[in-house]
Structure formats: structure tokens, C-alpha cells
Amino acid sequence: xxxxxxxxxxxxxxxxxxxxxxxxxxxxxxxxxxxxxxxxxxxxxxxxxxxxxxxxxxxxxxxxxxxxxxxxxxxxxxxxxxxxxxxxxxxxxxxxxxxxxxxxxxxxxxxxxxxxxxxxxxxxxxxxxxxxxxxxxxxxxxxxxxxxxxxxxxxxxxxxxxxxxxxxxxxxxxxxxxxxxxxxxxxxxxxxxxxxxxxxxxxxxxxxxxxxxxxxxxxxxxxxxxxxxxxxxxxxxxxxxxxxxxxxxxxxxxxxxxxxxxxxxxxxxxxxxxxxxxxxxxxxxxxxxxxxxxxxxxxxxxxxxxxxxxxxxxxxxxxxxxxxxxxxxxxxxxxxxxxxxxxxxxxxxxxxxxxxxxxxxxxxxxxxxxxxxxxxxxxxxxxxxxxxxxxxxxxxxxxxxxxxxxxxxxxxxxxxxxxxxxxxxxxxxxxxxxxxxxxxxxxxxxxxxxxxxxxxxxxxxxxxxxxxxxxxxxxxxxxxxxxxxxxxxxxxxxxxxxxxxxxxx
Numbered sequence: 055x056x057x058x059x060x061x062x063x064x065x066x067x068x069x070x071x072x073x074x075x076x077x078x079x080x081x082x083x084x085x086x087x088x089x090x091x092x093x094x095x096x097x098x099x100x101x102x103x104x105x106x107x108x109x110x111x112x113x114x115x116x117x118x119x120x121x122x123x124x125x126x127x128x129x130x131x132x133x134x135x136x137x138x139x140x141x142x143x144x145x146x147x148x149x150x151x152x153x154x155x156x157x158x159x160x161x162x163x164x165x166x167x168x169x170x171x172x173x174x175x176x177x178x179x180x181x182x183x184x185x186x187x188x189x190x191x192x193x194x195x196x197x198x199x200x201x202x203x204x205x206x207x208x209x210x211x212x213x214x215x216x217x218x219x220x221x222x223x224x225x226x227x228x229x230x231x232x233x234x235x236x237x238x239x240x241x242x243x244x245x246x247x248x249x250x251x252x253x254x255x256x257x258x259x260x261x262x263x264x265x266x267x268x269x270x271x272x273x274x275x276x277x278x279x280x281x282x283x284x285x286x287x288x289x290x291x292x293x294x295x296x297x298x299x300x301x302x303x304x305x306x307x308x309x310x311x312x313x314x315x316x317x318x319x320x321x322x323x324x325x326x327x328x329x330x331x332x333x334x335x336x337x338x339x340x341x342x343x344x345x346x347x348x349x350x351x352x353x354x355x356x357x358x359x360x361x362x363x364x365x366x367x368x369x370x371x372x373x374x375x376x377x378x379x380x381x382x383x384x385x386x387x388x389x390x391x392x393x394x395x396x397x398x399x400x401x402x403x404x405x406x407x408x409x410x411x412x413x414x415x416x417x418x419x420x421x422x423x424x425x426x427x428x429x430x431x432x433x434x435x436x437x438x439x440x441x442x443x444x445x446x447x448x449x450x451x452x453x454x455x456x457x458x459x460x461x462x463x464x465x466x467x468x469x470x471x472x473x474x475x476x477x478x479x480x481x482x483x484x485x486x487x488x489x490x491x492x493x494x495x496x497x498x499x500x501x502x503x504x505x506x507x508x509x510x511x512x513x514x515x516x517x518x519x520x521x522x523x524x525x526x527x528x529x530x531x532x533x534x535x536x537x538x539x540x541x542x543x544x545x546x547x548x549x550x551x552x553x554x555x556x557x558x559x
Contacts, residue, residue: 103507105134105164105174107157112214114180116187117198118206127187131177131211132158139171141223144231144537145215147255148176149208149247151240152398154183161499162511163235166530170537172233173219177211179204179240181397191388193436196400202450204243208234209251231537231545237261237496238471239401245476246451249458256540257460259529261496264474266454267406267447270425272413273473274332279418281335281468286344289351290331290418293361297327298420300358311362313370314377321427326380327361328410328419330369335468338492338503338516342368373505385435396435403432407442408474458483462532464525466493466504484532486525490518498525 114129132155137143146167148158155178158164167174178185181199188195212232220228234255236244241263248258279287300308301320309315309323317323334343343364350360369375378384379395390396402408409428412421432440452458454476463485465472472487479485492502493516501508502516513519513526 102509103160104157105136105160106132108132109184112177112211114185114207115210118203118210125187127180127185129177129180129185129207129211130155130183131175131215133215134158134167134174137164137168137171138173141219141225141228142230143171143173144233144256145219146170146172146174147208147212147232147234148174149234149236149240149243150176150178150182151236151238151243152179152182152401153394155179155185156183159507160509161507162501162526163499165510166533169530170533173230175211175215177208180207182394186393189389191390191393191396193400193440195388196397196404196436199397199400200405201243201246201401205247205250208243208247209254212254229545231256231540233533233537234258235261235499236263237499239264239406241475241496242451245456245458245461245463248461249451249456252459256545257462257533257536259498259533260461260463260475261499262465262469262471262475263463264406264408264471265451265456265476266474267408267442267444268474269407269409269442269444270411271408271474272411274408274410274470275328275413275417275419277468277470277473278332278335279416281340281470282344282418285348285351286340287418289344289347289357291416292351293347293357294327294418294420296358297324298422308358311359312365314380316377317381319382321422321431322380322382324420324422325427326375326377327365328423329380330365330375331361331418332470333369333373333375336470336495337505338466338468338494338497339368339505340468340492382431382434385431399431400436400440403436403440403442405442405447407444454478456483460532460536462486462529464488464498464529466490466495466497468492469494469497471495484528486528488522488525490516490521492517493522497522498529 110131110133111128112131113126116125116127117123146163148163155176158174158176163174180203181187187198216230219230220226232255234244234247235258241260242265244258245260245263245265248255282290297308306315309317314323314326317326331343334340346360346364347357350357370377376392384390385396385399387396409425411424411428412419456476459482461483463476463483465475465477465487467487467489468491476483476485477487488497490502494504496504499511501511501513502522508515513522516522
């Protein structure tokens with residue numbers, strides 16, 4: 055074989071290897087690690103995970119803030135009417151967030167929709183999945199990717215779908231009672247939608263809704279340590295020290311141990327390890343990382359090797375994380391095989407930050423994951439002009455001082471992201487903390503653990519099912535009240551009487 059053919063073959067092998075690294079579970083996970091939404095058979099429940107995967111489409115405005123720009127793009131959405139008490143039932147709008155939206159999942163929202171006789175609709179976030187306005191994701195083309203544009207997308211979608219439903223049931227000018235739901239970043243969008251468009255929804259559920267933009271988010275790492283407990287925390291910290299030491303001495307063989315030689319930048323590699331540790335607590339599987347590490351520490355077994363098995367077998371193998379997604383060279387690709395990573399980092403770097411930097415003292419993650427690492431990444435991937443103005447983002451939405459009404463917040467006690475949510479409860483903005491050992495991100499909708507997926511958000515595997523069920527009952531009571539108040543204000547009346555009739559939970 056000639057040298058040219060050998061070179062071509064080598065390139066093909068490299069490309070194939072990169073694709074395998076990108077899709078170990080067949081589906082991307084967002085950069086703040088939502089559970090995989092398809093593929094990854096170990097973490098999904100099977101075909102009944104989705105209520106529907108039938109795609110529908112609408113034309114969406116590209117730039118809502120420029121009256122002279124009339125460009126549009128196709129936005130994907132889903133509809134599920136099996137529970138709908140037609141034609142007067144409410145409409146539950148589930149916001150899809152920072153990943154491809156592949157259907158309406160069969161979580162606890164399905165249970166609530168059945169009880170309230172609601173239609174379920176779910177639009178995909180602009181740019182993600184199949185709803186991208188551009189083929190090439192250059193920094194210039196990403197300028198229309200923001201939470202502000204996304205909120206107007208939701209308002210336009212609401213109007214479009216209401217008219218579609220009216221036509222379906224031969225009604226003119228009817229306005230249904232809408233309620234908005236979202237988890238994580240989509241939970242923040244849910245709260246912000248009620249804040250900015252209170253006339254378009256009777257209320258919102260912000261499940262783990264991260265409404266506070268944070269520049270140096272040290273509380274994230276602190277919560278990982280608190281959720282781990284003393285023994286596991288000490289094992290994780292010692293592991294980090296050992297890895298740092300090996301990297302400092304020039305021993306890149308440690309990257310080979312984790313199957314991560316692709317990550318030439320030490321900061322990218324250390325970020326992978328930090329995320330891998332955090333994921334166990336964020337999604338309700340603390341024993342997956344703690345049990346082997348604590349045992350290894352007691353027995354004098356190699357902690358780094360033990361942690362590498364967890365990263366490869368669980369975080370990459372079962373959870374479906376992508377090593378390549380941590381590589382800044384891959385993030386710079388404007389036509390990537392999987393776009394969610396580049397897209398979410400753009401939102402991080404341009405609007406919300408959430409820089410998960412190591413605290414000055416007692417950190418779990420390496421001290422090399424600092425503010426400079428994040429800012430360098432933003433400049434390297436998107437250019438010098440992209441910078442997260444956290445002050446303006448919080449000024450626009452209010453952060454945890456959000457001045458809205460009829461928004462209910464729910465957070466899991468072990469979730470590191472809860473420190474970017476609204477945790478102080480008020481009458482108009484009730485907030486609930488679900489306290490149990492494996493109650494993490496979006497527990498109110500997902501059940502326990504939060505990955506793998508639980509059909510109808512099953513709570514039986516929570517260390518305290520009663521804690522979750524109590525909060526769910528409180529959430530349902532708020533939805534019931536706020537839908538009833540919507541009816542009093544002239545929205546559609548329900549089919550079963552003068553107030554929302556729901557079964558006992």
C-alpha cells in the first residue's frame with residue numbers, strides 16, 4: 055500500500071475513533087449534564103420512556119428584536135392529546151432546554167396531565183437538535199442564540215398552537231388555560247416566561263430552575279462535597295491531589311488510564327473528572343462513585359485507578375458522556391457531529407456563566423479549574439468579543455429576587471445546581487426543597503434516581519419517597535389553584551365543573 059493510501063486510512067481511523075468518543079450512548083448530554091434523551095440503553099427505560107416522538111413543525115422568527123429582519127427557520131415541536139379533556143382542558147407547555155428534543159418524555163408531568171385532562175406540547179429550543187437556523191455554527195451565526203430570543207419563541211409558539219387547536223375543534227377566538235413547565239435551564243426559562251409574559255400562562259413550574267446567573271459558581275463544588283459526606287469527600291479530594299501531582303510531573307499516562315489522551319489541555323481533562331464526580335450526586339447515584347472510592351481508600355487500593363474505572367464504566371459507559379465534548383478543539387468546530395456542546399458553551403460564555411470554579415479552600419475539583427480556565431475557553435472557542443455579562447442578565451431577570459408571581463420552584467437537596475435557584479419561599483413564589491439522600495436535579499419530575507429514567511417519575515426508589523410525594527402534592531395544589539384563578543379571569547372552563555377537578559394524589 056502506498057504512503058498516500060496509508061495516510062488516508064489513518065485519517066479514516068481517526069475520524070471513526072472521534073465519532074465513537076462523541077456518541078458512546080448514542081445521544082448527547084448537555085454541559086450541565088441533563089440525563090441522556092435517547093440511545094444509552096442502560097439509562098433509559100425502553101420505548102415507553104416517551105409519550106410521543108412524532109415530529110411537528112412551525113415557522114419561527116429568527117430575530118424577534120429587529121422589525122426589518124423577516125427571516126424564519128423551522129422549529130420542531132411535539133403534541134400529545136391522549137389525556138386532553140377536549141376542547142376546554144388546559145394546555146401544559148413543557149420547555150425543551152439545552153439539548154436535542156426527541157419527544158415528550160413519560161415523567162411525572164404525564165401523571166399531572168392525565169389528572170388535569172391537559173394537552174401536552176413541547177417545542178425544541180432554537181439552534182438545538184433539528185431547530186437550527188444555520189448549518190454552520192460560527193460565532194457570527196450564534197448571535198441569535200439567547201434566552202431572550204427563546205422566550206419570544208415560546209410566546210409565538212403559544213399563539214400558533216392556540217390557533218391550531220381552535221381550528222382543530224372549530225372554535226374562534228378561544229383562549230385555553232396554559233401552564234408552563236421546565237427543568238434546569240428550561241426551568242429558568244419557565245420562570246422567566248411567567249415573569250415576562252404573565253398574560254400568556256396561568257403559572258409556571260421551575261424544576262431546579264437556575265434563575266441566578268453566577269460568574270464564579272463555587273457553591274457548586276461545595277455542594278458536591280456536602281452531598282458526598284466526609285469519607286467520600288476525602289477520597290475524592292485525595293484522588294484529585296494524586297491526579298494533579300501526576301500531571302504536574304509530566305506523567306500524561308494518567309490520561310491514558312482514563313481513556314482521555316484526546317484531551318491535550320490539562321484543564322479540559324480535569325474538567326472531565328470534576329463533572330464525572332459531580333454527576334453521581336446531581337442525578338441521585340451517590341453510591342456509584344462513593345462506594346468504590348471509600349472501599350479503595352480503606353483497603354489501600356490505588357484511588358486514581360479506582361476512579362478511572364468509575365469514569366469509564368459509569369460516566370462514559372452507562373451515562374453516555376462524551377470525552378470529545380471536553381476538547382476545546384472540538385468545541386471550535388462550527389459543523390460538529392453533535393452541536394449541543396458548542397451551543398451550550400456559547401450560552402455560558404455569552405450570558406449566564408455558571409463557571410464551576412474550584413473554591414479557594416477544601417475543594418473537590420482541581421484548583422486549576424479556575425476563572426482563567428473558563429475565560430480562556432470562551433476566548434479560544436468563540437473569540438475575544440464573547441463574554442458573559444452576568445450583571446446584566448440578573449438585572450434583566452432579577453436573579454433570585456425575581457419579581458414574578460405564580461411560579462413554583464422545586465429543588466433536590468443533593469443537587470449542586472440548587473444554589474443557582476430560588477430557595478427562599480414566598481406566597482407568590484413558593485419554593486420547596488426535596489430532602490433525601492438521592493434527591494438531585496429535577497427530582498420532582500424525574501423521581502429517583504434522576505438517571506436512569508423513571509417511567510411517570512416513579513418515587514419508590516427515593517431514600518424518602520414521602521419527602522418527594524409531599525412536595526409533589528404541594529406543586530399540584532398550586533397548579534390547581536392557579537388554573538382555577540385563570541378560569542375566573544375568563545379562560546376556558548374545564549369540562550368537569552366550575553373548578554379544576556383532579557383525582558386524589
